[in-house]
Amino acid sequence: MKYLVADPDEALDPGLRADLLDTWVAATNAGGAVGYTPPAPVDLVAENLDGALGRVAAGLDLLGVLHNGERYVGMGMLVSRGSALQAHWRTVLRVMVHPEYQGNGSGRLLMEGLRGSAVDLGLEQLQLTIRGGLGLEHFYGPLGYRVVGTHPRAIRVAPNDYRDELMLVKDL
16 A cells, blocks of 8 residues: 555546545445445535545645555545645545555555645644544544544534534644
C-alpha cells in the first residue's frame, strides 16, 4: 500500500474518479461515517466527489490517496477555507479506506501521509470532525488529535436518531 498526493491534473482522471467513487460507496454501505448512510445514494456521492475533485484540479485543496499497486483504495483531503487568516491550517475531510483494505494499517498510513503533506505545505494545524457514537476518536487520538469541541445532535442519521459531531485538532 502506498500513499500518494494526486497532482491537480490527475484529479480529473476517469480511473481515479471511478476507484474513489467505488471506495466511497463501499465505505458508506459498510456503515462508514463518510457523509451518507447506507444504502449509498450513488448519484449524490458522485456529485460530491466531482465537486471535491474540481477543487483539487483548481489547486484549492490537496487529495491524498492510497494505491495498492492495482487501484486506488483510499482517500483523504486537506481542504482550505480560502481565508488568509486561516491559511496556517486545513480541514481533513473525506477520510476513507475501501472496506476490503481496512484493518491492516491502511487508515493510519493515509492519516500519516496527510500529516506529511500538511507539513510539506508549511501548515501548523489540522482540524477534522467525526460522527459521535462510533468510537472514531479512539482511532484519531493515538495519531495526535484531541477533541476540542462537541456540537450536540449535529447529525441526523435517521428520524429521531441524532449524533453529536466532535471537532478534533492536531498541532503539527
